Amino acid sequence: MELVLIRLTGPPWLRRPRHPALPTPQLVVDVIWANAVPADRLEYVHTRAGPLPASIDLALFHRLDPRRPSIGATALALCQRAIANSPSLQAWTAQPLPPPEF
Numbered sequence: 001m002e003l004v005l006i007r008l009t010g011p012p013w014l015r016r017p018r019h020p021a022l023p024t025p026q027l028v029v030d031v032i033w034a035n036a037v038p039a040d041r042l043e044y045v046h047t048r049a050g051p052l053p054a055s056i057d058l059a060l061f062h063r064l065d066p067r068r069p070s071i072g073a074t075a076l077a078l079c080q081r082a083i084a085n086s087p088s089l090q091a092w093t094a095q096p097l098p099p100p101e102f
Contacts, residue, residue: 001043001061004075005097008089010054023088025049028056031089035082040074041065057097072096 014022023031025047036042044061051057058079062071079094 002064002071003099004060004062004072005099006058006060006075006079007050007095007097008056008058008079008083009050009052009093009095011091014054016053022054023056025056027088028058028082031082031086032058032060032078035085036078040078041071042078 008028010022028047029045032042032045041063042060043063046059046061048057049055060075060078062075065071068074076094076096083089083092083094
């Protein structure tokens with residue numbers, strides 16, 4: 001499996017702690033799965049609140065495919081598709097995060 005880290009960031013008007021319109025991390029997991037297609041090769045999604053208000057960090061685990069060396073672009077496209085298709089995530093953005101250092 002390959003791990004891809006992505007941060008979703010909400011629009012400025014949501015960037016208050018505990019804003020009532022903030023989606024929960026679990027809702028984001030559901031939205032990601034609802035928008036995943038077999039070609040995404042998604043296996044597992046983990047979310048947590050990001051470091052700033054109105055940010056959610058995602059860890060996306062994808063099956064490896066030797067014909068496609070990196071899944072980063074696919075993971076980002078999946079997140080952008082989820083944002084485009086979810087009223088709860090309107091005006092949010094997705095940015096890849098660097099891989100963790102061990």
